[in-house]
Amino acid sequence: MANPPRIWLSSETPAAGEIVRVRAQVVHIMESGLRLDAAGNAIPRDTLERFSATLGDDVILDWFPETAISQNPYIEFTFKARESGVLKMIWSDQNGVLAEAERAITLS
Protein backbone atom coordinates (compact mmCIF):
# COMPACT_ATOMS: atom_id res chain seq x y z
CA MET A 1 0.00 0.00 0.00
CA ALA A 2 1.30 3.39 -0.98
CA ASN A 3 0.25 5.09 2.22
CA PRO A 4 -0.06 2.68 5.11
CA PRO A 5 -1.90 3.98 8.19
CA ARG A 6 0.25 5.59 10.86
CA ILE A 7 -0.27 3.94 14.22
CA TRP A 8 1.01 4.63 17.72
CA LEU A 9 0.28 2.56 20.83
CA SER A 10 1.01 3.62 24.39
CA SER A 11 2.09 0.04 25.10
CA GLU A 12 2.20 -3.26 23.25
CA THR A 13 2.96 -5.08 26.50
CA PRO A 14 0.43 -3.62 28.96
CA ALA A 15 -0.23 -4.97 32.44
CA ALA A 16 -3.59 -6.74 32.86
CA GLY A 17 -6.31 -4.12 33.20
CA GLU A 18 -4.12 -1.31 31.93
CA ILE A 19 -5.71 1.32 29.70
CA VAL A 20 -3.96 1.35 26.32
CA ARG A 21 -4.16 4.47 24.18
CA VAL A 22 -4.09 4.18 20.37
CA ARG A 23 -3.55 6.96 17.84
CA ALA A 24 -4.08 6.19 14.17
CA GLN A 25 -4.28 8.16 10.96
CA VAL A 26 -5.04 7.10 7.42
CA VAL A 27 -4.73 8.98 4.13
CA HIS A 28 -8.17 9.81 2.69
CA ILE A 29 -9.47 12.80 0.73
CA MET A 30 -12.75 13.09 2.72
CA GLU A 31 -14.51 14.85 -0.17
CA SER A 32 -17.62 16.32 1.43
CA GLY A 33 -19.87 16.38 -1.65
CA LEU A 34 -20.47 20.09 -1.01
CA ARG A 35 -17.68 21.42 -3.22
CA LEU A 36 -18.08 22.33 -6.89
CA ASP A 37 -15.61 21.66 -9.67
CA ALA A 38 -14.49 24.26 -12.23
CA ALA A 39 -17.62 23.62 -14.34
CA GLY A 40 -19.90 24.20 -11.36
CA ASN A 41 -20.88 20.57 -10.88
CA ALA A 42 -20.91 19.06 -7.41
CA ILE A 43 -17.90 16.83 -6.71
CA PRO A 44 -19.37 13.52 -5.49
CA ARG A 45 -19.04 12.73 -1.82
CA ASP A 46 -16.18 10.39 -0.96
CA THR A 47 -15.69 10.01 2.77
CA LEU A 48 -14.35 7.37 5.10
CA GLU A 49 -17.43 5.47 6.24
CA ARG A 50 -16.21 3.24 9.00
CA PHE A 51 -13.26 2.50 11.23
CA SER A 52 -13.40 -0.53 13.44
CA ALA A 53 -11.01 -1.86 16.04
CA THR A 54 -11.20 -5.38 17.46
CA LEU A 55 -9.07 -7.16 20.03
CA GLY A 56 -9.33 -10.91 19.45
CA ASP A 57 -13.08 -11.51 19.05
CA ASP A 58 -14.12 -8.41 20.98
CA VAL A 59 -15.21 -5.22 19.26
CA ILE A 60 -13.42 -2.32 20.96
CA LEU A 61 -14.65 0.55 18.84
CA ASP A 62 -16.70 1.34 15.77
CA TRP A 63 -16.37 4.84 14.37
CA PHE A 64 -18.66 6.27 11.68
CA PRO A 65 -17.21 9.56 10.35
CA GLU A 66 -19.37 12.06 8.47
CA THR A 67 -18.46 15.10 6.37
CA ALA A 68 -17.26 17.18 9.36
CA ILE A 69 -14.26 14.90 9.89
CA SER A 70 -10.99 16.32 8.56
CA GLN A 71 -9.03 15.05 5.60
CA ASN A 72 -6.70 12.18 6.42
CA PRO A 73 -8.90 11.14 9.36
CA TYR A 74 -7.20 10.90 12.74
CA ILE A 75 -8.66 8.76 15.48
CA GLU A 76 -7.48 8.35 19.04
CA PHE A 77 -9.12 5.85 21.40
CA THR A 78 -8.43 3.76 24.47
CA PHE A 79 -9.27 0.24 25.59
CA LYS A 80 -8.71 -1.87 28.66
CA ALA A 81 -6.18 -4.66 28.11
CA ARG A 82 -7.87 -7.75 29.59
CA GLU A 83 -6.05 -10.46 27.64
CA SER A 84 -3.35 -10.90 25.02
CA GLY A 85 -4.50 -10.82 21.42
CA VAL A 86 -4.27 -9.09 18.08
CA LEU A 87 -5.54 -5.54 17.84
CA LYS A 88 -6.98 -5.31 14.35
CA MET A 89 -7.98 -2.02 12.75
CA ILE A 90 -9.94 -1.69 9.52
CA TRP A 91 -10.74 1.50 7.62
CA SER A 92 -13.43 1.35 4.94
CA ASP A 93 -15.12 3.73 2.52
CA GLN A 94 -17.64 3.40 -0.32
CA ASN A 95 -15.13 1.33 -2.31
CA GLY A 96 -14.77 -1.24 0.45
CA VAL A 97 -11.79 -1.81 2.71
CA LEU A 98 -9.30 1.03 2.41
CA ALA A 99 -6.65 -0.12 4.85
CA GLU A 100 -6.01 -2.75 7.49
CA ALA A 101 -3.47 -2.91 10.27
CA GLU A 102 -2.65 -5.30 13.10
CA ARG A 103 -0.66 -5.00 16.30
CA ALA A 104 0.01 -7.81 18.75
CA ILE A 105 -0.95 -6.97 22.32
CA THR A 106 0.84 -9.15 24.89
CA LEU A 107 0.03 -8.82 28.57
CA SER A 108 3.20 -8.36 30.59
Next chain:
Amino acid sequence: MISCVDMNRRQVMVAGAALVAAPLLPDAAQAQETTAAARKDSAESDRIAAEFIAGATPLREGLSLDLPALGDNPSAVPVRVWVSEEITDQNWCEELIILAELNPMPLACRFSFSQASGAADVAVRLRLIETMHVRALARMNDGRVLDASGQITVAAGGCGL
Protein backbone atom coordinates in the same frame (compact mmCIF):
# COMPACT_ATOMS: atom_id res chain seq x y z
CA MET B 1 12.12 67.54 -4.79
CA ILE B 2 12.13 64.98 -2.02
CA SER B 3 8.32 64.94 -1.86
CA CYS B 4 8.17 64.39 -5.61
CA VAL B 5 10.39 61.32 -5.29
CA ASP B 6 8.13 60.14 -2.45
CA MET B 7 5.06 60.49 -4.64
CA ASN B 8 6.66 58.41 -7.35
CA ARG B 9 7.68 55.81 -4.86
CA ARG B 10 4.14 55.64 -3.51
CA GLN B 11 2.70 55.27 -7.00
CA VAL B 12 5.13 52.47 -7.73
CA MET B 13 4.16 50.78 -4.46
CA VAL B 14 0.44 51.03 -5.23
CA ALA B 15 0.94 49.69 -8.76
CA GLY B 16 3.09 46.90 -7.40
CA ALA B 17 0.52 45.98 -4.78
CA ALA B 18 -2.17 45.80 -7.46
CA LEU B 19 0.00 43.48 -9.52
CA VAL B 20 0.55 41.20 -6.56
CA ALA B 21 -3.13 41.23 -5.57
CA ALA B 22 -4.53 40.57 -9.04
CA PRO B 23 -3.39 36.94 -9.41
CA LEU B 24 -4.83 36.17 -5.95
CA LEU B 25 -8.38 37.11 -6.91
CA PRO B 26 -9.22 34.03 -9.01
CA ASP B 27 -8.03 31.83 -6.13
CA ALA B 28 -10.25 33.65 -3.68
CA ALA B 29 -13.19 33.16 -6.03
CA GLN B 30 -12.40 29.46 -6.39
CA ALA B 31 -12.51 28.97 -2.64
CA GLN B 32 -16.15 30.11 -2.74
CA GLU B 33 -17.17 27.32 -5.13
CA THR B 34 -19.02 25.26 -2.62
CA THR B 35 -22.63 24.76 -1.67
CA ALA B 36 -21.59 24.61 1.99
CA ALA B 37 -23.12 27.32 4.14
CA ALA B 38 -23.26 27.67 7.88
CA ARG B 39 -26.65 26.97 9.41
CA LYS B 40 -28.53 29.90 10.93
CA ASP B 41 -29.40 28.03 14.11
CA SER B 42 -28.90 24.70 15.83
CA ALA B 43 -32.37 23.33 14.88
CA GLU B 44 -31.04 20.41 12.79
CA SER B 45 -28.42 19.61 15.42
CA ASP B 46 -31.11 19.71 18.13
CA ARG B 47 -33.26 17.35 16.07
CA ILE B 48 -30.42 14.82 15.80
CA ALA B 49 -29.71 15.25 19.52
CA ALA B 50 -33.38 14.67 20.41
CA GLU B 51 -33.37 11.50 18.31
CA PHE B 52 -30.27 10.28 20.16
CA ILE B 53 -31.62 11.25 23.59
CA ALA B 54 -34.92 9.47 22.79
CA GLY B 55 -36.90 10.83 25.72
CA ALA B 56 -34.25 10.44 28.42
CA THR B 57 -33.13 13.43 30.50
CA PRO B 58 -29.61 14.38 29.46
CA LEU B 59 -27.26 14.74 32.43
CA ARG B 60 -24.76 17.58 32.43
CA GLU B 61 -22.13 15.51 34.20
CA GLY B 62 -19.96 12.49 33.61
CA LEU B 63 -18.97 13.46 30.08
CA SER B 64 -16.03 15.74 29.28
CA LEU B 65 -15.29 17.59 26.08
CA ASP B 66 -11.92 19.15 25.35
CA LEU B 67 -11.91 21.78 22.63
CA PRO B 68 -9.51 24.66 21.93
CA ALA B 69 -10.93 28.15 22.57
CA LEU B 70 -9.73 29.22 19.13
CA GLY B 71 -9.76 27.02 16.04
CA ASP B 72 -6.89 28.61 14.16
CA ASN B 73 -7.08 25.85 11.55
CA PRO B 74 -10.81 25.29 10.95
CA SER B 75 -10.13 22.33 8.67
CA ALA B 76 -8.63 20.30 11.53
CA VAL B 77 -9.84 21.25 14.98
CA PRO B 78 -8.75 18.74 17.64
CA VAL B 79 -11.64 17.57 19.83
CA ARG B 80 -11.48 14.99 22.61
CA VAL B 81 -14.52 13.49 24.31
CA TRP B 82 -14.41 11.07 27.20
CA VAL B 83 -16.70 9.60 29.82
CA SER B 84 -15.17 10.83 33.06
CA GLU B 85 -17.09 8.52 35.37
CA GLU B 86 -15.58 5.10 35.98
CA ILE B 87 -16.20 2.54 33.24
CA THR B 88 -16.77 -0.94 34.65
CA ASP B 89 -18.34 -4.19 33.48
CA GLN B 90 -21.58 -2.93 35.02
CA ASN B 91 -21.37 0.67 33.82
CA TRP B 92 -20.14 1.36 30.32
CA CYS B 93 -20.82 3.60 27.37
CA GLU B 94 -22.70 2.15 24.40
CA GLU B 95 -22.78 4.99 21.94
CA LEU B 96 -21.43 8.49 21.57
CA ILE B 97 -22.03 11.25 19.00
CA ILE B 98 -20.32 14.57 18.28
CA LEU B 99 -22.38 17.43 16.85
CA ALA B 100 -20.97 20.52 15.14
CA GLU B 101 -24.12 22.60 15.59
CA LEU B 102 -23.84 25.05 12.66
CA ASN B 103 -22.10 22.84 10.09
CA PRO B 104 -24.07 22.03 6.90
CA MET B 105 -24.26 18.47 8.26
CA PRO B 106 -24.21 18.81 12.04
CA LEU B 107 -23.60 15.14 12.86
CA ALA B 108 -19.79 14.99 12.82
CA CYS B 109 -19.43 11.33 13.72
CA ARG B 110 -20.81 8.46 15.75
CA PHE B 111 -18.94 5.96 17.92
CA SER B 112 -20.09 2.68 19.34
CA PHE B 113 -18.36 0.88 22.18
CA SER B 114 -18.92 -2.44 23.91
CA GLN B 115 -18.52 -3.86 27.37
CA ALA B 116 -15.16 -5.23 26.16
CA SER B 117 -13.86 -1.71 25.40
CA GLY B 118 -13.48 -0.93 29.09
CA ALA B 119 -13.14 2.74 28.21
CA ALA B 120 -14.84 5.55 26.31
CA ASP B 121 -12.25 8.13 25.39
CA VAL B 122 -11.89 9.34 21.81
CA ALA B 123 -10.28 12.20 19.94
CA VAL B 124 -10.78 13.30 16.34
CA ARG B 125 -10.20 16.35 14.17
CA LEU B 126 -13.18 18.31 12.89
CA ARG B 127 -13.86 20.71 10.03
CA LEU B 128 -15.91 23.62 11.37
CA ILE B 129 -17.54 26.21 9.14
CA GLU B 130 -17.71 29.06 11.67
CA THR B 131 -17.78 29.95 15.36
CA MET B 132 -20.20 27.56 17.08
CA HIS B 133 -20.95 25.17 19.90
CA VAL B 134 -19.69 21.62 19.64
CA ARG B 135 -21.85 19.15 21.56
CA ALA B 136 -21.25 15.56 22.59
CA LEU B 137 -23.84 13.06 23.80
CA ALA B 138 -23.14 9.64 25.27
CA ARG B 139 -25.59 6.85 26.02
CA MET B 140 -24.64 4.53 28.87
CA ASN B 141 -25.74 0.88 29.08
CA ASP B 142 -28.31 1.74 31.77
CA GLY B 143 -30.01 4.22 29.42
CA ARG B 144 -28.65 7.41 30.95
CA VAL B 145 -27.62 10.07 28.42
CA LEU B 146 -24.65 12.31 29.26
CA ASP B 147 -24.35 15.72 27.64
CA ALA B 148 -21.38 18.07 27.24
CA SER B 149 -20.75 21.07 25.05
CA GLY B 150 -18.19 23.76 24.43
CA GLN B 151 -17.89 26.86 22.33
CA ILE B 152 -15.14 27.46 19.81
CA THR B 153 -14.22 30.61 17.91
CA VAL B 154 -13.26 29.69 14.38
CA ALA B 155 -10.91 31.86 12.34
CA ALA B 156 -12.63 33.04 9.15
CA GLY B 157 -12.26 31.22 5.86
CA GLY B 158 -10.36 28.17 4.79
CA CYS B 159 -12.91 25.76 6.11
CA GLY B 160 -12.57 23.57 3.04
CA LEU B 161 -15.99 22.04 3.54
